Amino acid sequence: MPSCWVEVNLDALRHNFHVIRNLVGHDTTIIAVIKANAYGHGAVEVGRALTAEGARYLAITRVDEALPLRAAGVLTPILLLTPALPEELEQVVTHRLTACLSSYEDAESLSAVAAKMKATARVQLKVNTGMGRLGVEQDVAVEVATQIAQLPNLQLEAAFTHFAQAAGKDTTVTHLQYSKFQPLVHYISRAANIPPQNFHCANSAALLRFPSMRLSCVRPGTILYGQFPSALVAESAMQQRLELRDTFAVKARIIAVKTLQPGQSVGYGSEWTARQTSRIATIAVGYADGLSQEPQTHYVAPHVALRQTLREATKQAAQMGGLKAADTPRTVLLRGQRLPIIGRISMQQCSIDITGLTDVIVGEEVTVFMRRTSAGAHLPRIYVHDPDQPA
Secondary structure, three states, rough: OOOEEEEEEEEHHHHHHHHHHHHHHHOOOEEEEEEHHHHOOOHHHHHHHHHHHHHOOEOOOOHHHHHHHHHOOOOOOOEEOOOOOOHHHHHHOOOEEEEEEOOHHHHHHHHHHHHHHHOOOEEEEEEEEOOOOOOOOOHOOOOOOOOHHHHOOOEEEEEEEOOOOOOOOHHHHHHHHHHHHHHHHHHHHOOOOOOHHHHHEEOOHHHHHHHHOOOEEEEOHHHHOOOOHHHHHHHHHHOOOOHHHHHHEEEEEEEEEEEEOOEEEEOOOHHHEEEOOEEEEEEEOOOOHHOOOEEEEOOOHHHHHOOHHHHHHHHHHOOOOOOOOOOOEEEEOOOEEEEEEOOOOOOOEEEEEEEOOOOOOOOOOEEEEEOHHHOOOOEEEEEEOOOOOOO
């Protein structure tokens, strides 16, 4: 066993997928978002697991994210959520990726490459309804879709948009975006001969909070992994009695235990000094592994959020989904107790105050709290199952 690793519970992932599947209905297509190495979980294993459970499509952000999936034999259709660079277009065709088109020029370039390779590339048109980063404007989307559908060596299979504020308190922007996109389903479908059930706009927040925006296709991301993008989304899940499970934990081992006398310090800069006789443990994780040197922002696990009252969930709004909360000392979990990290976090080590705990030994496991996408790619991903489930 390594000294620091990421533990991924695939049974919890499968559970979350089926919670979403039951919510949206079995006739709704689920595009499972596994960008950023499946939010730090490991895209290959997650892609395999979700495909086996019935995900009809996977979604990533960059072309290079698809290469390990295809090399591992994952043949599920993969949608790029952003346009490929010109030098990546051959890979898009070779690996049978569904390209995201943000302009007619994107389509022309890919059509030329696909024709040269004597192949047909699958594409989807991104429409800007308010996010502002990518996509053709809503007022020309039908015209552009019609033009793209006429290009050789391309198969235009859908159009989609992305909500900017679906997790927020003010729903005005989300409803405005949907009001722009919803008519396009009809008009683009007719103009470009696309099945209307292929269009999609609902991300994690929208599919939970705005059922009418699910259409026939949804794009869950963070909720697949047992987290909510805001307390309002957690509240919506609670009202619908959805029980999502946490899928991810960073673990590290204790590599040293010692006693400090009053006046002795620990770590670079001597930023923490013992005021009394103290027991400290050093653990094998640091900022190079993704443990921030900044004060801790808590991430509320779904099973906790769902059991909180609305008042409690609202109070913790800033603490969920990566939003800044009031600065608190960083902590780790040892034997079910939260213990403070003391002193400055080093590159691959940090120290914790274990005063009051007895018989702490070298090699004990500590659970470390960090953003999932911050956990270093170099850390081994160890895939586990529920005790009553076969491996």
